[in-house]
Amino acid sequence: MVAGIVQEPLINKGAEQRAPVQRSRRIRVGTTQLESVPEPKYWHLKTVLAEALDTDFAVGEILPNERDLAARFGVARATLRQALEQLELEGRLQRRRGVGTTVAPPRVGVDVTTSRQDWPGTGNDAWQAAECTVAVPSAAVARLLDTETDEEVHMVRRLRVSHGRPVAAELLHVPSASVPELPAIEAPSGPALARSVLRELQRLDLEGQDRAVELGSAGTVDARELDRLPGAPVLVVTTRYFSEGRTAAVSVATYRADTCRLTFGGDVEINHHGQQRRAS
Amino acid sequence: MVAGIVQEPLINKGAEQRAPVQRSRRIRVGTTQLESVPEPKYWHLKTVLAEALDTDFAVGEILPNERDLAARFGVARATLRQALEQLELEGRLQRRRGVGTTVAPPRVGVDVTTSRQDWPGTGNDAWQAAECTVAVPSAAVARLLDTETDEEVHMVRRLRVSHGRPVAAELLHVPSASVPELPAIEAPSGPALARSVLRELQRLDLEGQDRAVELGSAGTVDARELDRLPGAPVLVVTTRYFSEGRTAAVSVATYRADTCRLTFGGDVEINHHGQQRRAS
DNA sequence: GAGTGGTCTAGACCACACG
DNA sequence: GTGTGGTCTAGACCACTCA
Numbered sequence: 001m002v003a004g005i006v007q008e009p010l011i012n013k014g015a016e017q018r019a020p021v022q023r024s025r026r027i028r029v030g031t032t033q034l035e036s037v038p039e040p041k042y043w044h045l046k047t048v049l050a051e052a053l054d055t056d057f058a059v060g061e062i063l064p065n066e067r068d069l070a071a072r073f074g075v076a077r078a079t080l081r082q083a084l085e086q087l088e089l090e091g092r093l094q095r096r097r098g099v100g101t102t103v104a105p106p107r108v109g110v111d112v113t114t115s116r117q118d119w120p121g122t123g124n125d126a127w128q129a130a131e132c133t134v135a136v137p138s139a140a141v142a143r144l145l146d147t148e149t150d151e152e153v154h155m156v157r158r159l160r161v162s163h164g165r166p167v168a169a170e171l172l173h174v175p176s177a178s179v180p181e182l183p184a185i186e187a188p189s190g191p192a193l194a195r196s197v198l199r200e201l202q203r204l205d206l207e208g209q210d211r212a213v214e215l216g217s218a219g220t221v222d223a224r225e226l227d228r229l230p231g232a233p234v235l236v237v238t239t240r241y242f243s244e245g246r247t248a249a250v251s252v253a254t255y256r257a258d259t260c261r262l263t264f265g266g267d268v269e270i271n272h273h274g275q276q277r278r279a280s
Numbered sequence: 281m282v283a284g285i286v287q288e289p290l291i292n293k294g295a296e297q298r299a300p301v302q303r304s305r306r307i308r309v310g311t312t313q314l315e316s317v318p319e320p321k322y323w324h325l326k327t328v329l330a331e332a333l334d335t336d337f338a339v340g341e342i343l344p345n346e347r348d349l350a351a352r353f354g355v356a357r358a359t360l361r362q363a364l365e366q367l368e369l370e371g372r373l374q375r376r377r378g379v380g381t382t383v384a385p386p387r388v389g390v391d392v393t394t395s396r397q398d399w400p401g402t403g404n405d406a407w408q409a410a411e412c413t414v415a416v417p418s419a420a421v422a423r424l425l426d427t428e429t430d431e432e433v434h435m436v437r438r439l440r441v442s443h444g445r446p447v448a449a450e451l452l453h454v455p456s457a458s459v460p461e462l463p464a465i466e467a468p469s470g471p472a473l474a475r476s477v478l479r480e481l482q483r484l485d486l487e488g489q490d491r492a493v494e495l496g497s498a499g500t501v502d503a504r505e506l507d508r509l510p511g512a513p514v515l516v517v518t519t520r521y522f523s524e525g526r527t528a529a530v531s532v533a534t535y536r537a538d539t540c541r542l543t544f545g546g547d548v549e550i551n552h553h554g555q556q557r558r559a560s
Numbered sequence: 561g562a563g564t565g566g567t568c569t570a571g572a573c574c575a576c577a578c579g
Numbered sequence: 580g581t582g583t584g585g586t587c588t589a590g591a592c593c594a595c596t597c598a
Contacts, residue, residue, distance in 0.1 A: 038594080040567060043510060065583060076569045081584090086497055086511055097584045098577035107494060211544040213493055214387060215513060215537040217366055229585080230323060231366055233495060233513070257495040264491040264544065318575080320586060345564060356588045361565090377565045378596035509566080 041075055042082035048073075049083055053092055053103055063093075063101040089233060091258050107261040108162055112211070112237055119202045119241065120158075120172060120251060127170065129194035131157040137173050137250075144240055144250045147175050154179065156194045159225060160253070167260050168237075169225040170253040174201060178248040201241075204248055210240040213262065222254045233257040321355055322362035328353075329363055333372055333383055343373075343381040369513060371538050387541040388442055392491070392517055399482045399521065400438075400452055400531060407450065409474035411437040417453050417530075424520055424530045427455050434459065436474045439505060440533070447540050448517075449505040450533040454481060458528040481521075484528055490520040493542065502534045513537040 063069065070080040084101065087093040094104040120127065134152050136142075142149050153175045160168040179200035216236040223230040234254040241249040255262060343349065350360040364381065367373040374384040400407065414432050416422075422429050433455045440448040459480035496516040503510040514534040521529040535542060 039510075042567080046511075067583090076571090078570090079568060082567085084584095089495065089513065090497055091495070095584060096577085097575065098582080100583060109492065209545055212389065212541050213515065213544070214541040215369065215371070215495065215515065217370055230319075231326075233369065235493065235495065235515075261492050261494040264493070265489055322586080347564090356590090358589090359587060362586085364565095375565060376596085377594065378563080380564060 042079050042086070045073060045075065045080065045083035046086045049087060050092065053087075057103045059103050059105045061103050063103070065100060088258060094258070104258070108165075108167065108259055109261045109263045110160070110162055110167055110255065111264075112213075112262045113264055119204075119206055120170075120198065120249075126162065127158040127160050129156060129158050129191055129198060131190055132194035132197055133157075141173050141250055141252065144238070145173060145175055145247050151175070154197050156197050158194070160255075165259070166226055166256075168253050168255040169222045170251055172198075173250045173252070174248075178204065178243070201249060204243040206241060206243055206248075207245075208242040210242070212238045214238075215257070216254065218254060226254070226256050228256065228258075235260065235262060237262065322359050322366070325353060325355065325360065325363035326366045329367060330372065333367070337383045339383050339385045341383050343383070345380060368538060374538070384538070388445075388447065388539055389541045389543045390440070390442055390447055390535065391544075392542045393544055399484075399486055400450075400478065400529075406442065407438040407440050409436060409438050409471055409478060411470055412474035412477055413437075421453050421530055421532065424518070425453060425455055425527050431455070434477050436477050438474070440535075445539070446506050446536075448533050448535040449502045450531055452478075453530045453532070454528075458484065458523070481529060484523040486521060486523055486528075487525075488522040490522070492518045494518075495537070496534065498534060506534070506536050508536065508538075515540065515542060517542065 057063070064072070066077055066080055066084070070077040073080065084093060084095065088095055088104075091107045092104055093101055095101045133155050135155055136150055136152050137145065137147070137155070139149060142151070145153065147153065153173050156170075156172040156174065158170040158172065159166055160170065174197055179197055181200055181203075214236050216234050218226060218228055218230060218232045218234045220230050222234065223232055226232070226234070235257050237251075237253045237255060239251040239253070240247050241251070337343070344352070346357055346360055346364070350357040353360065364373060364375065368375055368384075371387045372384055373381055375381045413435050415435055416430055416432050417425065417427070417435070419429060422431070425433065427433065433453050436450075436452040436454065438450040438452065439446055440450065454477055459477055461480055461483075494516050496514050498506060498508055498510060498512045498514045500510050502514065503512055506512070506514070515537050517531075517533045517535060519531040519533070520527050521531070
């Protein structure tokens, strides 16, 4: 369909070959234009690489380095990188500085619904409380909480681990009004305090939840906890917990977009600790 | 906190100034390293620009062009573009070739739950059926549908519009087994056929749904329908519809990640045709 | 035609992991 | 130290929009 894609040598892991990518050029027929889209090189490259990944590579396998690949395809390294970035965004590649580029395993399905609507921290919900501080939330969160813009709230940091890898970092915002008994307790530090806040929260009647998902990029702290570079794409899940007619808590959880597929709904399709193997 | 950010001139929409960005350098104290992170220029730039957007620009306003901005901050255009890309990914900017870069309005909240669990195409669900073809689905979809890998299914293309803008493109996969009566009808073409398939589908008892969200990049056709360039980031919502103990249909909807915030749960926070204005 | 963002190049240096 | 991916530069040309 597209012009002349030289695809025969594919990648040829070892050999030094040259498989110049040709972008499809516009072809005008009379005055109407068909196939007028000059596909960018990096787009073609991405397609070619994606096919190669399907056919010639196993999960975990290391690709040739960027300089080699670029030379092999006859493009500048920046162009090749644009293709690799796309593939990484789609969860097909994993790149690590100082190490190399590997074929990523299929995305992990992580359930984002608490079986029955439930408070965070109830039972074994795969989250581990890590820290608790008191600070003024961002304007956006303050709006959701209906607190004053300079009012301090408890902030519980939690980490979600799946298959041994960190998949999400959460910041749970709890206004003091939601945990009135807490100050009475002599405040312990760090994780213990975090657990106290969660325990107090669970004493309230949970009347409902609210959830939103959007694309974001990891901040410096989230990135470190998720073992990614700052700016890495994340899926931001914002959950509001309602109790006694008001918003009792707001959770902002950032999931690694490259490795995660968020699942909703009763019977989940893969996982639930199921093996989910699909190695080639 | 960080080294010396020259932030005084901010952007100064008209004037020609130079505000070189300085990256924070590592500072070693004895042998332990504090502040060791040499923040990338583009990261700093992004932060500075984000603040400028908050304080000095209104929604819809046009930014200076990339060459000007790059010169003003004393960086190469590629570096500036890296910062802009991040901001666009976060939904704060909108860039259009041949036009310019504008400040994006806040993301639109689009509800991804059909109030009561319901078939697609029921009532006014903001989707407009556009097309219907018969083809072999991708391997991934075939696996979800439990069909043979070479079995053809009906593919209904629909477009979702919100606030006058296309926000999502859907491909609904319906195996023939789910619409047994359909062949009897003399097949009309395009939109009419699409509506027929939806109508037939709605005759089944819907037993449940299943939903997953992940990050993807727009293919050529989706990109065109969403008025974006190929490769644009999208939130892919995969929905399975269950009936009579099997998967009766699978919907793959791609939402513009830059302009959309997917909402779940009963009472939505913004929108529902509510104005949701926040122009400054 | 002028001006915009999008693509591409050929280099350079840096931070990091690992032997 | 060596090799990897990450950042950055200074240019060039292209595709698109709009007056």
